[in-house]
Amino acid sequence: MRRYLSLLVEYFLQYAKVRLAYKGDFLISVFTTLVATGLGVVVVLLLFGRVPRLMDWGFYEILFLYGFGLIPMALFNVVSINLYYFGDRYIVQGNFDRILLRPIHSMFQILFEQFRLESAADAAVGVFVVAYAARHLGLDFGPLDWLVLAFAALCGFVIYVSIFLMLTTVSFWMEDRVGVMPPVYNMMAFGRYPLKIYNVFLQFFLSWIIPFGFATFYPAAHLLRRAEYRLYFPLLPVVALACAGLAVALWNRGVRNYSSTGS
Amino acid sequence: MPGEVQAEGLTKDFRTFQRKEGIRGAIENLFVRQYQTVRAVDKVSFRIQPGEMVGYIGPNGAGKSTTVKMLTGILAPTEGTALVNGFVPYRDRTRYTRTIGVVFGQRTQLWWDIAVVESFRLLQRIYEVSDSDYKTQLDTFDQVLEIKRYLNTPVRKLSLGERMRCDLAASLLHNPPLLFLDEPTIGLDVVAKTNVRQFLKEVNRRFGTTMLLTTHDLSDIEELCKRLMIIDHGRVLFDGALAELKRQLWQQMWVRIELREPAQAQALESLSLNNIHRERLDELTYRLVFDREEHTAGEVIRQVVSEVDVRDVFIQEESIEEIVRRIYTGPSVLEFGR
Numbered sequence: 324m325r326r327y328l329s330l331l332v333e334y335f336l337q338y339a340k341v342r343l344a345y346k347g348d349f350l351i352s353v354f355t356t357l358v359a360t361g362l363g364v365v366v367v368l369l370l371f372g373r374v375p376r377l378m379d380w381g382f383y384e385i386l387f388l389y390g391f392g393l394i395p396m397a398l399f400n401v402v403s404i405n406l407y408y409f410g411d412r413y414i415v416q417g418n419f420d421r422i423l424l425r426p427i428h429s430m431f432q433i434l435f436e437q438f439r440l441e442s443a444a445d446a447a448v449g450v451f452v453v454a455y456a457a458r459h460l461g462l463d464f465g466p467l468d469w470l471v472l473a474f475a476a477l478c479g480f481v482i483y484v485s486i487f488l489m490l491t492t493v494s495f496w497m498e499d500r501v502g503v504m505p506p507v508y509n510m511m512a513f514g515r516y517p518l519k520i521y522n523v524f525l526q527f528f529l530s531w532i533i534p535f536g537f538a539t540f541y542p543a544a545h546l547l548r549r550a551e552y553r554l555y556f557p558l559l560p561v562v563a564l565a566c567a568g569l570a571v572a573l574w575n576r577g578v579r580n581y582s583s584t585g586s
Numbered sequence: 587m588p589g590e591v592q593a594e595g596l597t598k599d600f601r602t603f604q605r606k607e608g609i610r611g612a613i614e615n616l617f618v619r620q621y622q623t624v625r626a627v628d629k630v631s632f633r634i635q636p637g638e639m640v641g642y643i644g645p646n647g648a649g650k651s652t653t654v655k656m657l658t659g660i661l662a663p664t665e666g667t668a669l670v671n672g673f674v675p676y677r678d679r680t681r682y683t684r685t686i687g688v689v690f691g692q693r694t695q696l697w698w699d700i701a702v703v704e705s706f707r708l709l710q711r712i713y714e715v716s717d718s719d720y721k722t723q724l725d726t727f728d729q730v731l732e733i734k735r736y737l738n739t740p741v742r743k744l745s746l747g748e749r750m751r752c753d754l755a756a757s758l759l760h761n762p763p764l765l766f767l768d769e770p771t772i773g774l775d776v777v778a779k780t781n782v783r784q785f786l787k788e789v790n791r792r793f794g795t796t797m798l799l800t801t802h803d804l805s806d807i808e809e810l811c812k813r814l815m816i817i818d819h820g821r822v823l824f825d826g827a828l829a830e831l832k833r834q835l836w837q838q839m840w841v842r843i844e845l846r847e848p849a850q851a852q853a854l855e856s857l858s859l860n861n862i863h864r865e866r867l868d869e870l871t872y873r874l875v876f877d878r879e880e881h882t883a884g885e886v887i888r889q890v891v892s893e894v895d896v897r898d899v900f901i902q903e904e905s906i907e908e909i910v911r912r913i914y915t916g917p918s919v920l921e922f923g924r
Contacts, residue, residue: 337708427712
């Protein structure tokens, strides 16, 4: 475990050196990411500024939800970039062989051979929006709350990464390149709004099938002191761990299949 | 035992499915798939002792890289077993890969955009090589490869020859007892090839590193390997010393005769030579081709010079390339070798 943590730092430094070799490119990328995310927030402000209530959710609560949702999403975007290219770059082009020749778990290498550091800027936007909304709501948002928020964001991040890892493992069995990832990626946004606005089926789906609700909505509701969802929050680490365990198990199965088929 | 390779009945089947063409075919593919099993490697057995340098050759698609992939743990065998460095490669992969080095001539393991030394540093961490060992290794490699001057250059700016030297060094940083080389000299110029071979010899001499190399360049084998394995259609056709291959399969012998004057051609033509093929190259030069089993060169030459006024005689053996080409193209050679 300690070895993997220090290797994570090494991999990150390696990436950072490459990125910093092209400083201008990196700065422009950070700037555009911030503008895009900022515009997203503005859209929420404009949209919900006109609709002051959504069911029994007020404007600033919606804003809080949205801001919180940006944080696990940003962390996810930092490490997920290689997953999109996995089938093509690693399986079809054969680079996965090189991965298997190194004495480190293959999943670790795939996640951390590439980063998208500029996405981290979104987390800053998220923190800012949360703080702003919390003040307007008159929430007594202390250091402990921020700690809970950090933990919840980490769990959300684990859920996101695990789900996309599971989708990535499809490449071990099928070389068809029509990805299931883009539609699922778009579904992540569903978890950023009060789940109550959806029909029962979708609510169930977002909680127990692809638990994006756990990644953003339930922890945010807990931080907003919404009593009606208090039973969900303690389940968050359980859901995150279950997702991670399932992803690792599926990945290992995929690697075994790769070893027996070589495709 | 470190540096030892044991393969016992190693077999690999691949299942491919026949894709049907067109839209209708694509839809049918979704529901009905017809599979076909292809045996890429067929009951291959061999044993390599620590410190041996073995050449593994065969035409494209013969099963070379599939064998290497099974030995390196990338692929699991369908049947049979491999025991390498005391590990079952695919099962103990993470521990096993610490004890081997792998070099692909076609593909680099270095990070493309950053200086070579940064890749080395990261590999040092991955393989947990101590700082002092790292320094010693690098100094040793530098003596033959002279890599220190490229250390601060990004990999993408290196020539193929320079990159190959760095790749070799990278694969040996953790001083593995066994090194796999997949076409290590492909695309290199004569000087770079010599350099690579010299380095491999030196590493083998100094560290006793076992090496298994696949190649299409037979001079790699002649330079480096005492032992040669030839594989085709998934089967090992030959396993033995290079000299042994020549002794077994060296079939034809060529004798070139330079006549002192054109008038002697008549005398040569009228000689009765049983089963010896006479070829006229120009008015003074003839080539006699015969089977080594039937005639000896001495006897043929004696017969010729007793009747014909000869200026020079050149004896040529069939080149190793020629022998291998015959093995690749003719199936009958198999029986001939046995």
